[in-house]
Amino acid sequence: MNEASDPSKVVNLSQRLDPTAERVGELLNAVRNIAGKRLQQSIGNAFEHVDDALFDLAEKAENNAAQMHYFDGMREVRKRRPAVERSFLSRVNRDLGELAHPQQRPFGAGASTPSGAVELTLVADNELEESLAITSMTSKHESRLSRDLFAVNQRLSVICGGHKIEDSGNPVAPAGLTQAFRHALHELSADMRVKLIIYKLFDRYVLSSLEDLYQDINTELARAGVLPQLRQEASRGNAKTAGSSDPAQAAAGEEASEIPSDLLQTLHALFSARRGPAAGVHAGPTGPLPSANELLGALSVLQSQIASAGPLPYADSDDAAALSREVMQLKGQLLAQIGALRGEKPGHVASIDEDTIDLVGMLFEFILEDRNLPVAMQVMLARLQIPYLKAAILDRKLFAHRQHPARRLLDGLAEQAKGWSEESDRDHRLHEKIKSIVDQLLHDFDDDMGIFERLLLDLQQFQDLNKRRSELAEQRVAESTRGREKLEQARRRAAREILDRIGGHKLPPLMHGVLARAWANHLVLTLLRQGEGSPEFRGALRFVDEFIASTRPATTPESRHALRQMLPGIERALRHGLANVAFQEQDIERLLGQLHAYYRQQLGEVPATVEATGPEDAAAVLSIPDGIQPVISQDAPVDDDGIDGEVVEVPLDSPEWHQVQALQPGSWLEFCMPDEAMTRAKLSWISPMSGRYLFVNRRGLKVADYSPQELTVLLTDGRARILAGNALFDRAMTAIVGKLSQPDATPPADTAAE
Known part of the structure; x- marks a missing residue:
């Protein structure tokens, strides 16, 4: 005969011990000692594997930011591990000690809410994944350990004065241990991805080894005379269903037992709570x-x-x-x-x-x-x-x-x-x-x-x-944008170098035209081809200094002698520089002729006549080839925001500014501009030079590019909206x-x- 069905062997929960008796204290202390030793060993095993797990993930991380998350997590765990272990073990020990005092017990023995459901009714969005992981772990192990855990619950009920203890109220049940561990993890400030790895190790090394803990507890209490004849039979579902001869009910019970008890169980509890106790009452036909x-x-x-x-x-x-x-x-x-x-x-x-x-x-x-x-x-x-x-x-x-x-x-x-x-x-x-x-x-x-x-x-x-x-297509767009930005950066650098050297000097229009047009473009090309540290670029800057110096009045024999010494070098440099920006030979000779006339006046060799060419004639004199534009003008200052550029100012503490700063390539945005169709675009590239954000459509074609300030204004005005980056199912759940x-x-x- 099965002992569970033998009336003489049925557990009588009215059998109880006086919770104030010395014997009860000894038995409860024995359980606490067994749990403390076993759990200390298993939680230590779990943390011994954290470093390896996080290091493996860091090596496989998709980017540097994710890698740093895991390395930071490793350092945080090493530092806070003793505090986490101490918090976990002391909480379990305390809760076991309070079992004999149900009014103080934090778990609420006999509660009908499934494990994890109460926790999830108050879950915040960023804790959902953690709560679901906990629910999944506890449900899996409660089902696996139901026989041994049933016996532990029965024996603890006896030594605690007959107060019924179920899985939800047992501190060493999977739910109780996991909640104690979750509380202990508050000691960590690690990223949630790191915590989820730690939970997996807790599952593998703590919850998966609970058979030994339960067997030790059952053996110790049975040896002490607490229900020594008890068979470890778990309560399987509703008693009516278990004993029913109705095949339909039996089949329904079997089907329910096959349902995964993680997210579905949690949602079932939430649905049931919302429907209320009368949820099963329905009007209309029955069957x-x-x-x-x-x-x-x-x-x-x-x-x-x-x-x-x-x-x-x-x-x-x-x-x-x-x-x-x-x-x-x-x-x-x-x-x-x-x-x-x-x-x-x-x-x-x-x-x-x-x-x-x-x-x-x-x-x-x-x-x-x-x-x-x-x-x-x-x-x-x-x-x-x-x-x-x-x-x-x-x-x-x-x-x-x-x-x-x-x-x-x-x-x-x-x-x-x-x-x-x-x-x-x-x-x-x-x-x-x-x-x-x-x-x-x-x-x-x-x-x-x-x-x-x-x-x-x-x-x-x-x-x-x-x-x-x-x-x-994205690569071509990015390369094209990168090339334009390098050109623009070089133009700004050339303009700043020339304007800094001109300073407060008022140059003749001819001389200003040479620097602002031909020589500025020569500086730009030299920067792009040879770089700012090259001898060629340094030589081109020396020419600017010498060319400006050559415009100073030569009123003494010494100054005229110095000017005559400079002119051959100026002519050689100009010939080379103008050829570099595609001037034709006849254009170079024409310009040099104009300069010769100017310098003869400077040297006093010919009388001063009408001032050589006004600003409006500079382009004609220089015969600029098609496509070559002036880099600077006489009266246009250059700053870091561009020549004659409009600076967009936004408050640096606005939520939209922080959103822009947090954007990563791959993020999608929706743009709704006045009189234009709605456009969705992906952030393809952030320029390391200008900081501008390049957006492309799903075919990789350029949609727009904005400075961080411009993008912030669009977000603030509602003309742009950042789309969620996580998966649809996750957002929905x-x-x-x-x-x-x-x-x-x-x-x-x-x-x-x-």
């Missing part, structure tokens, strides 16, 4: 709950109706809003379809199926409200609600696993759609590809989950091909959990009775 096959059959009928109707005629925001309302009415349509198939409309569906229906509905409602997607793409992706509901019923892991093919496919479609605009997709290649994948799911998906993997591969091949094309966790949130519309 057996629809089976999974009935749900899938009804969904297939609805799916075929959508597929045969062709593309939906929604094209603007008003129509998308109408479609959003229809998305949340699917539950009523589904029950009506089941009623048509079986002859009677069921009153409601099983809670796990209702949660799945509501969750998928909220996912697609989010898609239709997601401003990161163009309206046309929102509407197209919204047609996938029924195929994804079928997929979620067939495989509950869809919402829990980031690498699930169906999830990756939807994320991939959304990522491609994010950069779509009519202007950048004139050949309709992207639009047709997304439409093709949507149509294939609507027409071909029945129950073969492999279709998601095949379509994902198809999308990735399309993406890779277009990525190669766009990268080539964060929004859904946040929505369900709001105190004033209402449960999803229940149309089951319609």
Whole structure:
């Protein structure tokens, strides 16, 4: 006979020990000692592997910033490890000591809320991933360790005066240990990515070794006479279900046990809390709950109706809003379809199926409200609600696993759609590809989950091909922009060098024209070809000094002698410099002739006549070849913001300025300029010289380039908007959990009775 079914062997929780007795204190201390030794060893093992794990990730990091996150995390963990271990062990020890005093216990033994659900009702967006990781870990190990943990709970209940202790109230249960560790990690200021790695190691080296801890506790307490005959039989679900002879109930219980108990469990708790205690009461016809096959059959009928109707005629925001309302009415349509198939409309569906229906509905409602997607793409992706509901019923892991093919496919479609605009997709290649994948799911998906993997591969091949094309175009745009910036930088440098040397001198128009036009361009080309540290550039600057000095009045024999000594060098340098900027020989001779006449006047060899050529004639005298523009003018000062450039000033503490400073290449923005169509563009390159931001469309073609100040103004005025960079599914799950966790949130519309 099974001991669990033998009335003489059933555990009687009325058997209790006086919690104030010395014997109880000894037993509880024994449990604390066992837990302390085991946990100290296992938490030490976990931290011994943190360095290696973070170092491996740093080596594989996609960029320097990510690499530094991991290295900073390594340093932080080394420094704070003793404090984290001490906090974790002391909290577990304290909670075990308080088990005999239920009014002081922090866990609330006997609470019906599943592990992690209470935690997630208050979760902030940036803690969602941490909370889901914790929920996943605790659920997995509670199921795996249910037999040993059941016996520990029973024996602790006895020595603590008969106060019933369950998994949620046991400090050494997976949930209790994980929450203690989460509290201890507050000692760390590391990046969340680092903390998630530490959680994985905690899972591997602490939670995975709990069998030994539970066996030690059970052996010690049984040896001390606490329920020595107890068989380690876990309580499996509802007693009515366990003992029921109804095959339908048994099948339902079996199906529920196969559902992943991480994210789905958390959301189930949130949905249940929102529906309230009367959630299972539904008006209208009653009957057996629809089976999974009935749900899938009804969904297939609805799916075929959508597929045969062709593309939906929604094209603007008003129509998308109408479609959003229809998305949340699917539950009523589904029950009506089941009623048509079986002859009677069921009153409601099983809670796990209702949660799945509501969750998928909220996912697609989010898609239709997601401003990161163009309206046309929102509407197209919204047609996938029924195929994804079928997929979620067939495989509950869809919402829990980031690498699930169906999830990756939807994320991939959304990522491609994010950069779509009519202007950048004139050949309709992207639009047709997304439409093709949507149509294939609507027409071909029945129950073969492999279709998601095949379509994902198809999308990735399309993406890779277009990525190669766009990268080539981006490279050409960046190189062209880089070349223009180098030229502009060289022009500014040349202008500053010349103007600094002119200083307060008022040069004759002819001499100013030589420096501002011909020689400035010679300086620019020398900078670009030889660089600022080259002998050629230094020689070109010496010429400027000598040329300016040659304009000073020569009124003494010494000054005239010095000028005559300078003139041959000036002529040689001018011939070389003018040839360098493509002057023709006859133009060079003409200019030298003008200069000879000027210098003869300076030397007093001929009487001074009318001043040589005014500023308006300088270009004619110099015969500047086509395309060669003056670098500076007589009265235009040059500063770091450009010659005659308008400086845009913005407050450096504004949120928009900080947003601009945080932008990284690969970020997408939406631009809405007056009298122009909406444009979506990717930040392709940030100039290391000017700091300007270069934007391209999805084909790699230039859309615009802005200074940080200009971009800040666009963001402030609402003419530009930064699009989210994380995956659609992650954004949706964060929004859904946040929505369900709001105190004033209402449960999803229940149309089951319609």
